[in-house]
Amino acid sequence: MSNVGRCAVLILVGAASACDPVTSLVEPEQPAEEHRPVSAILGHEAFLAECANCHASQDGFDLAFFSFPDSTIVRRALGHVDAPTADDIVAYIRTLMVDPVGRFEASFQPGGEVLADDLEFAMRLFGADAWPSGMTTADLLAIDPTQIPVAIAFPRWSVEESNVDWMPDGPFPEGLLRQSQNAAGHALARYRETGSDEDLRSAVGSLRWAAYNPNSTVAPCAPTPKARFRPDDCFQARRWTASLIAQHMLRSARTEPMYSGNHDAWWGVGHAAFKSMQNGQSIENAEKNQVMWMYMGWAFAPQNHSSWYLAGPLLRKQLPRHATFHSLRAQVSRVEGGGQAYSDLDAAVFVSPRSWVADVTAFSLRHLIGRIESGDVPSDEPTVAIVLGGRALTQLEWARRSVQTARNRLYWKLEAEEYNAVSTLFERVLELLPSQ
Ligand code: HEC
Known part of the structure; x- marks a missing residue:
């Protein structure tokens, strides 16, 4: 030269x-x-x-x-x-043209604030420490969980020395990107080229599958065999995917829900934390991560996932009113033909504060009656997760069982007089459900 x-x-x-x-x-x-x-x-x-x-x-x-x-x-x-x-x-x-937010902003935090406690949640939402007795399905559907402030702090972008943030500790593993003829690698590259919603959706799908694929020996979130699940690696891979989606939304100042699988990817971060506890290999801040990620994912896609995953931990965190809202708001969003809405009834009865439970149960049962009367009955399709006696329950069997369990729970929770007042609603639901 x-x-x-x-x-x-x-x-x-x-x-x-x-x-x-x-x-x-x-x-x-x-x-x-x-x-x-x-x-x-x-x-x-x-x-x-x-x-x-x-x-x-x-x-x-x-x-x-x-x-x-x-x-x-x-x-x-x-x-x-x-x-x-x-x-x-x-x-x-400094050359980037972005409209910045504060360094400690918790993205997607409903209403932009974190409430002090469970009671404040109810007071702000209902104006009283009670489930509104006149609440209708339409009223509850009109309450948008992405907008209603909660006493759960959503993750910040970066918290040094802690895993309660969006930032994953490492890259999405190269080996996972390359699996199945580089499926996730290709999908990601395509998304990087176009930045479109559609390509994000398929990149997220491929990334989630790459981390979960039960046939892969390296997928850290593989459901079986149990020994293959690597809690922290799974948590990290899912956070990476979650942060990709978050940046997509934040870039375009988008606050309305996207394709529900994207929000399931947020829920999935919490699910990794949950599974780490279930497997006795708890990651740091497991329950906190479970609650904040699951709530965040759910708020954007309230029709998805069993309410038990989140209602139980919310209850343990002294947030029974949040747990009740979660179960019932999930219930009214459920798609047709499933037993899920009946399981939500059971969850709501389980987590509801004692002074709320009569109104909560009445609401939930009236909702179910409305569903059935409008022609939405649980199907004979098998459930995926509920297996009893070596056989998957049908949606209808699951629904019936859930109603019966809820009823038993309530019997022990209420005085006879209060119980009798809602008992007829239970009868009505059981009558309306097709016999098996
Ligand atoms: C191996 C993964 C990794 C690489 C590579 C990486 N970072 Fe980070 N970065 C993180 C993580 C994880 C955090 C979140 C905070 C934490 O956990 O320490 C973070 C946080 C930050 C923060 C915010 C820190 C704060 O005060 O909260 C800045 C700024 C940053 N990174 C800049 C960079 C720059 C610039 C580069 C490239 C030169 C880089 N990072 C490369 C993982 C990485």
Whole structure:
């Protein structure tokens, strides 16, 4: 390469002084790099090479969006790159056109605030510590769980030294991306090219499958055999996927629900935390992670998942009113033909505060009666998760059982007089359900 050519290349990377003999004479000890101007272009390249895999974006959106100060970006960058490159990254991040939020903003936190406790939740929502006796299905459906403030703090983007944040500790594992002819790798690359909702949806689907695939020996979330489930790896892979979706939504200031599978991916982070406890290999802050991620995922897709997953932990966290709201709001969202809405009745009776339970049960049973009378009855299809005596229960069998269990629970929870008042509603539901 000619001298001119060499200098041109060096100037391109910002090291002009190396081509300047006068400067070299004056400051002979100065290392050349310290003189090169910072370069946003190099900053982007460095971000792609050194940061993008963990931060799940090609452009460093999160670093600008969450208002991380220059000093913090430099401090964190120095764990991965040298000082001049850290400055380049800062320069690059400052070129991004984003409308930032506060550094400690909890994204998607309903109403933008965290309530003090369970009682405040009820007072704010219903104006009283009671389930409103006149509540109808339509009233409850009109309450949007993504907007109703709760006493559950949603994850912040980055919390150093803690796993109660969005940021996964590492990249989505290369080995998982490459499985099944690079299925997830391809889907992700396509999403990166277009940034479309549709390609996000298929990338998320492929990433979730890559982490879950029961036929793979490396999928950390594989359901069976039990020994193959690796709690922290599963939690991390799911957080990575979750943070990809979050950035997609935050970029476009989108607050309305997307395709429900995307929100299930948020729920799935909580599910990894739950399974870690169930398997006796609890990850850090397991229950806290379970509750916040499941609630966040559910709020955007309230028709999905058994309410027992979340109602139980909410109750243990002294949030029985939240748990009751969750069970019943899930119930009114259920799709037709399933036994799920009946299981929600049982969950609601189980978690409801003693002083609420009569109104809660009456609401829930009236809802079920309305369903059946409008032609929505549980089907003869087998359930996926409920197996008794070696055989999957049908949706109808599950529904009947749930109603009976709820009734027994209530019998022990209430005085005779209160019990008798709702007992006729139980009778009515059991009468209306087709016999098996
Ligand atoms: C191996 C994965 C990984 C890589 C690579 C990585 N980060 Fe991070 N980064 C994280 C995690 C995880 C967090 C969340 C905080 C924590 O857990 O420490 C984070 C948080 C941050 C924060 C916020 C810190 C705070 O104060 O909350 C900044 C800024 C940051 N990273 C910048 C960078 C830059 C710039 C690069 C590339 C030079 C980079 N990171 C590369 C994993 C990574």
